[in-house]
Amino acid sequence: MIKFVSVDRVKPGVTLAKDIYGVDTFTGKIVMLKVGQKLTMAHITKLMGLDLQGIYINEPPVASELLTGDTKTELFHLIDELEATGTPAFLSLYKEKIEDASSILNDFVDTVLRRDDLRLSMESLDFHENLRYAHTVSTAVISIVIAKELGMSKPDMLDLTLAALIHDIGDKKLPDGLLDKPARLTEDEYEIVKTHTTHGYGILGHEDFSAISEPVKSGVLSHHERFDGSGYPNGLGGEEIPLFARIIAVADVYSALTADRPYRSAYQVSEAIEYIMGNADRQFDAIVVAAFLKIISPYPIGSCVRLSSGERAVVSKQNPENPLRPVVFLMDDPTAVIDLYHDKCFYNVVVTDLLDE
Numbered sequence: 001m002i003k004f005v006s007v008d009r010v011k012p013g014v015t016l017a018k019d020i021y022g023v024d025t026f027t028g029k030i031v032m033l034k035v036g037q038k039l040t041m042a043h044i045t046k047l048m049g050l051d052l053q054g055i056y057i058n059e060p061p062v063a064s065e066l067l068t069g070d071t072k073t074e075l076f077h078l079i080d081e082l083e084a085t086g087t088p089a090f091l092s093l094y095k096e097k098i099e100d101a102s103s104i105l106n107d108f109v110d111t112v113l114r115r116d117d118l119r120l121s122m123e124s125l126d127f128h129e130n131l132r133y134a135h136t137v138s139t140a141v142i143s144i145v146i147a148k149e150l151g152m153s154k155p156d157m158l159d160l161t162l163a164a165l166i167h168d169i170g171d172k173k174l175p176d177g178l179l180d181k182p183a184r185l186t187e188d189e190y191e192i193v194k195t196h197t198t199h200g201y202g203i204l205g206h207e208d209f210s211a212i213s214e215p216v217k218s219g220v221l222s223h224h225e226r227f228d229g230s231g232y233p234n235g236l237g238g239e240e241i242p243l244f245a246r247i248i249a250v251a252d253v254y255s256a257l258t259a260d261r262p263y264r265s266a267y268q269v270s271e272a273i274e275y276i277m278g279n280a281d282r283q284f285d286a287i288v289v290a291a292f293l294k295i296i297s298p299y300p301i302g303s304c305v306r307l308s309s310g311e312r313a314v315v316s317k318q319n320p321e322n323p324l325r326p327v328v329f330l331m332d333d334p335t336a337v338i339d340l341y342h343d344k345c346f347y348n349v350v351v352t353d354l355l356d357e
Contacts (some may be wrong), residue, residue: 004302004314006054007047012040017056020047056304109157112144135255140164142251142292149291150247156215163219163244167252170200170220182262194232197221219244223252226283246285250276250292253283269298270324270351277322294320304331304355308348312355313338324351 020033033043039057047055143164147157171179174196178189185193201221204212222236222245229237241249257272267275273296280286299305299315305328306312316337317327325340328351338346 004054004056004304007044007050007052010039010044010047010055010057012044014039014057017058020050020052020055054302105158105161109144109154109161112148112157113154135259136165136168138255139167139248139251142254142296143247145295146247146251146288146291149295150288159213159216160219160244160247162212163216164248164251166200166204166216167220167223167248168196168200169203170196170198172203173199180262184263194224197224198233215242215244218242219248221245223248225249227285228282231283241285246288250284250288254292254296273298273324293323296323298323299326299351299354301326305351306353306355308350308352326351 016033016035016037016039019035033039033047037043039047140161144157144161147160152160174193178185178193181189198221201217203209204217204220219242221233222242225231225234225236225241225245226249227238227241227246229235231241254272254276257267257275258269260266273293276284276289276292280289297318301315301318303315304312305315307328312331313328314331314334315326315328319325319327319339319341322341327337327339327341329338330336338349340346340349340351
C-alpha cells in the first residue's frame with residue numbers, strides 16, 4: 001500500500017512509491033531517487049536536506065509486523081494441531097508444555113501490546129498465500145486488537161486468541177462439502193450449519209480438554225449469539241453473551257464479509273464496515289463495535305485515495321466515529337484540508353477508491 005509520510009518519520013528499509021527529484025539545500029547537489037529504491041539512512045539524510053513536505057513509500061501490511069514469516073508458519077502449524085482434536089495440543093497449551101506450545105500466542109499478544117495506535121487495514125489481514133488459514137487468523141488478529149482497545153488483561157487476551165483460533169472447530173462435525181456449497185444454503189442446511197457452535201463446545205467439553213478455560217469454551221459456543229437475542233444456539237442477549245463471544249462475533253463477521261465465498265464475491269471494505277456499524281446494538285455489542293471502528297482502517301493515515309469529486313487526496317487523520325470519512329488533504333493542493341465527517345460542505349463527498357499507484 002502506498003503511504004505518504006513526512007521525511008522525519010521515514011525509516012531505513014522502506015521503498016519509494018514515487019520518484020523524488022530535488023536540490024539539496026545544504027550542498028546544492030541534485031538528488032534523484034527512483035521508484036522502488038530501498039532507502040538507507042544515507043538516503044534519508046539527503047532527503048532531510050530537500051524542501052519536501054513528505055514522500056510516498058510502499059508500506060508493508062501491518063500483518064507483516066505482527067506476523068513475520070516464521071511466526072506465520074508457527075501459527076499455521078499450531079492451528080493444524082488445534083484442529084487435530086486427537087492430539088494433545090489442547091492440553092499442551094495449558095499444562096506441562098504451555099511454554100513451548102503457547103509461545104506463539106504469547107509472542108503474538110506481546111507484539112500487539114507493544115504497538116501504539118495500532119490500526120488494521122485490509123492489507124494487514126491479507127493471508128492469500130494460505131487461504132485455508134485466512135479466516136481463522138484474520139478473526140484472531142481483529143479480536144486481539146479489539147481486546148487491546150478495550151483494555152483487556154494479557155491473560156484474558158491469551159485466552160481470547162485461543163478462542164478466536166478455534167471458534168469454528170465444530171465445523172469438523174458438519175457434513176463434507178456443506179460449507180463449500182457454491183450456492184446459498186437451504187433453510188434445512190442452514191439449521192445444520194448452526195449446530196457447529198454446540199458441536200465445538202461439545203468437543204471442548206470432553207474430559208481430555210478440561211484444562212481449557214470456560215471463557216474459551218463459552219466464546220466458541222456463543223460467537224453467533226446476537227446482542228438483540230435473536231442469535232443461536234441459546235438466544236442470549238446483551239451482556240448475557242460472554243465478552244469473548246461478543247468480540248469474536250464482530251471479528252468473525254468482518255473477516256467473512258471481506259472474503260470471497262463460493263456463492264458470492266467479497267464485500268468492499270467500506271460495505272463491511274457499514275454493515276458492522278449498522279448492526280450495533282442489534283447483532284453486535286455497540287461498545288465492541290466502537291472499539292472495532294477505532295482499530296480498523298480502510299484508509300490508513302498517509303494513504304492515497306480518490307474522492308467522489310474525482311480529486312486525489314492523502315489521508316491525514318482518522319475520524320474514529322466513522323473510519324469511512326477521514327480528514328484528507330488534496331494531492332494537487334496540500335493546503336486544502338477536508339474533514340469528510342465534520343465539514344457539512346463535504347457531506348456529499350465520499351472516498352471511492354484506495355489508490356495503489
